[in-house]
Amino acid sequence: MTKTKHFISVFTIATLFAAWPSATADSILFTNAIVHTVSGPTHSPGFVLIDGDTIKAVGPAGEQPKSDGQKVVNLKGQHLFPGLIAPTTALGLMEIAAVRATIDTSEVGAYTPEIKSWLAVNPDSELIPVARANGITHFLPVPQGGTVTGQSGLMATVGWGYENMLAHSPVALHLFWPSMNINPAADDAKKQAKNRDKRLKKIDDFFEEARAYAKAKSGDAHKTIPSWEAMLPLLSGENPVIIHANSQKQIESALDWATKRGWRPVIAGGRDAWRVAARLAKHNVPVIFEHTFTLPPRDFDRYDIQYRAAGILHKAGVKVAFSEGLARFAASNARNLPYSAAQSAAHGLSRAEALKGITLNTAQILGVAKRLGSIESGKEATFFAANGNILDIRTQVKQMWIAGKKVSLANRHTRLYKKYRNRPKPAESK
DSSP states (O other), X not given: OOOOOOOOOHHHHHHHHHHSOOSOOOEEEEEEEEEEOSSSOEEEEEEEEXXXXXXXXXXXXXXXXXXXXXXXXEOTTOEEEEOEEEEEEOBTTBSOTTOGGGBXXXXXXXXXXXXXXXXXXXXXXXXXHHHHTTTEEEEEEOOBSXXXXXXXXXXXXXXXXXXXXXXXXXXXXXXXXXXXXXXXXXXXXXXXXXXXXXXHHHHXXXXXXXXHHHHHHTSSOOOOOHXXXXXXXXXXXXXXXXXXXXXXXXXXXXXXXXXXXXXXXXXXXXXXXXXXXXXXXXXXXXXXXXXXXXXXXXXXXXXXXXXXXXXXXXXXXOOEEEOOOSSTTTTGGGGGHHHHHHXXXXXXXXXXXXXXXXXXXXXXXXXXXXXXXXXXXXSBOOEEEEXXXXXXXXXXXXXXXXXXXXXXXXXXXXXXXXXXXTOXXXXXXX
16 A cells, blocks of 8 residues: 655644634633623623633623633623524535535435444535634534434534534434325326335334334343444434424424324424424424525415515424525535524514524524523633624624634635735736
């Protein structure tokens, strides 16, 4: 085997170290900010006191403690938001959709619950700093390619390698629900229905076999099987199963299956979820909505139905989180997460709920709300300062702290901006 020499440019190394947070997190008092706690009132002005990686106190400026030797950061009227969380994304797994060598989203096999998506994340992805620059501090890379595709772990948007980036794992098991569509006019309509039923039965059999393995494991010692071991957090109720389904028939079928068998489902995608909002609310099933900017799927749908969908779901009592999804260019568009929430806020969803849909609701759905999703005492000191409301497309993120450490917002976009702004001017014609 020949040895391959690997060369890393000085520029790449410099970029990595620029993004990497400082070695220690100190006691810091953030003052004179408009603090959007998300879980409670907005303090304008307000303060946040952190000690290391943990928030110690939050409140209005009138209750701000006196500086006791800690560093003071005067945010001068800037808005302080908890870090945004991008669920169900290909960020870190896909770089350029048209270049196969930069795509690592899928594994061979239809049933691979033992796959761990976080192991494949590329920490040097150019798309991660771009997403970070728009307020995204965490993301959930999703394994794709089969039916039961594996497990996902929550990653921070900064870190030397996946070990440093991993915030919580496993978060959930991912199940891509089969298409339920049948063309009744086709000659093989009965065959289509039979094949669909076979796929559904295979899913059911797989999960029941996993349940049998868990039951046997609780008795006599036996050989450990990685694929069944990966199912144990779901079987114990510790983790949910994120079911990727979009059509009304898919969602209804997935709901019937999950609720009858006692699983903890989360619907991801959810294009037609608004059509079954009452059922989702009845069974307390949250939705990770990926279709704010999708065109209406039916010619009789309102032109703005996808904008209004999140508001309809919330009004029915469904917990909603937003995502840019898993489409071809979704990894590149992960940075646009706050604008999906903003568009829904302009069409019936309150601004407070829209903000929850990219922060606290997402953290609750993913099981990390004890540390992330809002600015409150006891939670992780992960937030960013912006010059306006993050739901406003004109707003710019100015500073960010992850786990109490300030991180760089430099990215490919800012580098190219500086490069071309300083391009040589053409000589004036005489």
